[in-house]
Amino acid sequence: MTSLKNCPAPAKLNLFLHVNGRRADGYHLLQTVFQLIDHGDTLHFELRDDHQIRRVTELPGVPEESDLIIRAARLLQADVLRRTGALPPGVNIAIDKVLPMGGGLGGGSSDAATTLMALNHLWQAGLSKEALMALGLPLGADIPFFIFGQTAFAEGVGEAMRPVKAPDCWYVVIEPGVAVPTAAIFCSEHLTRDTPVVIITDFSSHLENRIGLKGFGKNDLQQVATKLFPPVAEAIEWLGAYGDARMTGSGACVFSAVATENEADAVLAKVPAKWKAWKAKALDRHPIIEKL
Ligand SMILES: C[C@@](CO)(OP(=O)(O)O)[C@H](O)COP(=O)(O)OP(=O)(O)OC[C@H]1O[C@@H](n2ccc(N)nc2=O)[C@H](O)[C@@H]1O
Ligand SMILES: Nc1ncnc2c1ncn2[C@@H]1O[C@H](COP(=O)(O)OP(=O)(O)O)[C@@H](O)[C@H]1O
Numbered sequence: 001m002t003s004l005k006n007c008p009a010p011a012k013l014n015l016f017l018h019v020n021g022r023r024a025d026g027y028h029l030l031q032t033v034f035q036l037i038d039h040g041d042t043l044h045f046e047l048r049d050d051h052q053i054r055r056v057t058e059l060p061g062v063p064e065e066s067d068l069i070i071r072a073a074r075l076l077q078a079d080v081l082r083r084t085g086a087l088p089p090g091v092n093i094a095i096d097k098v099l100p101m102g103g104g105l106g107g108g109s110s111d112a113a114t115t116l117m118a119l120n121h122l123w124q125a126g127l128s129k130e131a132l133m134a135l136g137l138p139l140g141a142d143i144p145f146f147i148f149g150q151t152a153f154a155e156g157v158g159e160a161m162r163p164v165k166a167p168d169c170w171y172v173v174i175e176p177g178v179a180v181p182t183a184a185i186f187c188s189e190h191l192t193r194d195t196p197v198v199i200i201t202d203f204s205s206h207l208e209n210r211i212g213l214k215g216f217g218k219n220d221l222q223q224v225a226t227k228l229f230p231p232v233a234e235a236i237e238w239l240g241a242y243g244d245a246r247m248t249g250s251g252a253c254v255f256s257a258v259a260t261e262n263e264a265d266a267v268l269a270k271v272p273a274k275w276k277a278w279k280a281k282a283l284d285r286h287p288i289i290e291k292l
Contacts, residue, residue, distance in 0.1 A: 003046040004122055008287040009114040010040035011105035011280070012145065013171060013248045013255050016217030018195040027141075027157050028186055031198055034106075034145045034152050035166055037280035038287070039173070041098050041111055043069070045118050048090035053077060056092045061101065068139055069093055072112035073119055075135055080125050088123040100276075102179030104249030106142040113146030114288055121292045142249075149286035166282055170264040173248075173255045174239055175276040176231040180251035188224040195220055215244030215257075225251035235275060242267050 015033040022028050048054070053073045055064045064070055073091065080088045093115065099107030116132050119125065127135070129147060136143030141157055152161040185191065198217070225247060226233035232247060235254040239245035243256040258264050264279035271277040 001122060003044070004118050004291070005044045007043045007045065007114050007118045007291060008040055009043055009099075009107070009110040009146075010036050010038065010283065010287060011099050011107065011110065012036055012142065013173075014104070014219065015166065016246075017219045017221060017249065018198065018217060019191065019193045019220040020195055020197050022193050023157070026187075028193065029156060031153070031155050031195075033164060033166065034142075034154055034161075035171075036151050036283040036286060037171060037173075038283050039098070039278060039280035040105075041107060041114075042096040043111060043114050043118065044094040045115075045122055046092045046094075047122060048092055050090045051077075051087045052090040054090070054092050055095070057095045057097070059095065059097060068108045068112040069095065069115045071139055072115040072136060072143075075139070076116055076119050076123070076125060076127075079127070079135060080123060088119075088125065091119065091122070100175050100179070100253070102181060102251075103175060103253045104180065104247060104251045105173075105253055106146065106249065109140040109142035110146045112136060112139055113143050116143075117147060117288055117292060146286065149289055151282070151284055165284065167257070169257045169259055169282050170261050171255045171257055171280050171282065172239065172242070172264050172267045172271075173253055173278055173280060174235045174271065176229070176235040176252045176254065177275065178229045178231050178252045180225055180229055180232070182250040184228070185221050185224050185250040188228075190227065191224050192220055215246070219246050219248075221250050222247040238272070239267075 013035045015035050017032040020029045099105050120127050133144035133147045148161050150163040151166050153164045154161045232252050236245050239256045245256040
């Protein structure tokens with residue numbers, strides 16, 4: 001096999017996100033549900049005759065060298081070299097970028113995770129899922145989740161994950177048109193870091209009954225982000241008229257769950273023209289699994 005086309009890099013929504021504390025190294029201890037949705041970027045991989053790793057699509061604001069896709073590919077290339085003593089073939093990577101940057105949808109992390117999974121396959125590198133997750137973690141806290149590949153409850157800094165069956169529903173997502181830098185939210189002096197840890201005993205049924213449409217928990221990053229970025233607050237207020245509306249991750253995107261696609265269409269029809277908005281279906285599993 002010399003190419004892998006149309007590899008999905010789906011977005012995630014944080015159905016709730018609790019900040020429970022801070023580690024000595026400054027990283028925050030979280031509890032969250034990562035919900036996979038059927039909306040995202042698409043990547044295409046084509047092997048080269050040399051050993052170069054190249055991005056063949058322009059991504060405004062992200063130079064090739066700092067792109068998480070390229071950095072992920074280089075990490076895997078170095079790992080293969082270390083283990084086998086030989087460099088794998090080079091690769092051209094094209095991307096259809098759909099997800100907004102700094103949107104809290106995990107776009108960059110999902111692109112990197114798809115790159116690691118696709119190249120592990122194309123290069124026949126043989127890394128286990130756990131090894132790929134560990135390789136990706138230093139590049140971004142959300143990367144292990146996308147490689148884990150299932151809607152999941154996560155704890156710690158996001159590395160301890162258990163699959164969860166979230167409600168089979170649709171989401172309306174609004175892009176408020178601002179990019180929120182994750183680090184600025186986490187280092188705010190106004191961030192609360194003391195939400196009590198939720199102890200889950202009956203895992204399979206407990207969460208299914210409590211998250212999703214009923215809006216379990218809250219997003220502790222939302223208060224800080226809405227103060228710094230008023231368009232996020234405005235979008236939450238507008239969408240709040242149709243259900244429980246909240247921010248995903250560190251923002252900026254805002255979502256609300258609805259039971260059916262028709263309900264999603266009805267809300268979308270009313271979204272003010274100044275915002276980009278779309279619908280997405282809840283997914284249990286990463287769609288790349290069917291391709292590899
Ligand atoms: C908040 C979350 C929730 O899903 O998502 P996003 O909104 O960014 O998608 C993630 O935990 C973010 O993941 P990611 O965007 O990959 O963040 P990273 O690049 O790893 O970290 C950016 C910065 O955020 C802070 N950070 C991140 C994660 C964490 N648990 N504690 C932190 O304090 C650190 O200052 C770090 O330098
Ligand atoms: N392939 C990529 N796609 C998106 N962002 C990238 C990529 N590579 C590097 N980045 C950088 O990562 C930052 C965070 O992007 P992203 O993951 O989309 O946001 P978020 O973590 O809020 O969902 C961007 O502002 C950009 O500078």
